[in-house]
Amino acid sequence: MTRKQLQLIALTGSVGLLLGALAFEYIGGLAPCALCIWQRWPHVMALLGAGGLALSNPVFPIIGALGTAGSGGIGVYHTGVERGWWPGPSSCSAGGNLTGLTPEELLAQIMAAPVVRCDEVPWEMLGLSMASWNALASFSLAALWLLSLRLRAQ
Numbered sequence: 786m787t788r789k790q791l792q793l794i795a796l797t798g799s800v801g802l803l804l805g806a807l808a809f810e811y812i813g814g815l816a817p818c819a820l821c822i823w824q825r826w827p828h829v830m831a832l833l834g835a836g837g838l839a840l841s842n843p844v845f846p847i848i849g850a851l852g853t854a855g856s857g858g859i860g861v862y863h864t865g866v867e868r869g870w871w872p873g874p875s876s877c878s879a880g881g882n883l884t885g886l887t888p889e890e891l892l893a894q895i896m897a898a899p900v901v902r903c904d905e906v907p908w909e910m911l912g913l914s915m916a917s918w919n920a921l922a923s924f925s926l927a928a929l930w931l932l933s934l935r936l937r938a939q
Contacts, residue, residue, distance in 0.1 A: 788936040789838055795849055795929040796835050799828040802856075802922055809915070815908060818901040819877040820863040824919050827855035834930060843934055850930035853923045860920030867906050867914050877903035 806825055809815045834849020866873035901907075906914040913921075 786936070788933045791929055791933040791936060792834065792838055792846060792849070795853070795926045795933065796832065796838070798922065798926040798929070799831040799834075799849075799853060802919060802926075803828050806915075806919075809908070813908075816901045818903040819874060820859065820866065820903045820916070821901075824856050824859045824863065824916065824923075827852040827859065828923075830855070831926070831930075846930045846933050850927045853930060854927040857920045857923030857927060860916045860923060863903065863916035864914060864920060866904050867916060869904070873903040877901070 803825060806817070806821070810817055829852070831849045831852030834845050834852065838845075862871075863873075865871045908915055910918070
């Protein structure tokens with residue numbers, strides 16, 4: 786396998802993950818939480834790795850690897866929030882201190898809260914949530930990007 790083929794597979798993987806997320810959202814009706822959106826942006830960054838397909842500069846595969854690894858890291862964090870291993874952002878997770886709030890402040894906080902919570906699993910397969918699957922796929926794609934650096938350019 787050549788460097789460009791491996792990079793094309795990694796690039797296609799990021800595109801596939803982004804399209805899959807959009808399909809779950811727009812076709813499946815599963816609205817994303819804030820952490821779900823955060824996991825998408827590093828894949829957009831990984832798309833910059835496509836420059837490696839045209840140029841032999843190793844910076845592009847490194848960008849691809851960093852982007853996909855970043856999404857994987859956010860996926861691990863999101864999985865931990867879903868499983869209750871650690872607290873998530875207060876903007877999309879349960880909890881928070883409500884003592885001392887006036888009724889108006891409480892109502893304002895409720896009205897500003899997102900509809901989709903980060904600490905609930907809306908879909909899972911084989912016991913893993915979408916965040917967990919994204920982490921596994923993203924780290925695999927990062928490995929492909931890095932492996933491509935070890936191959937001869939062809």
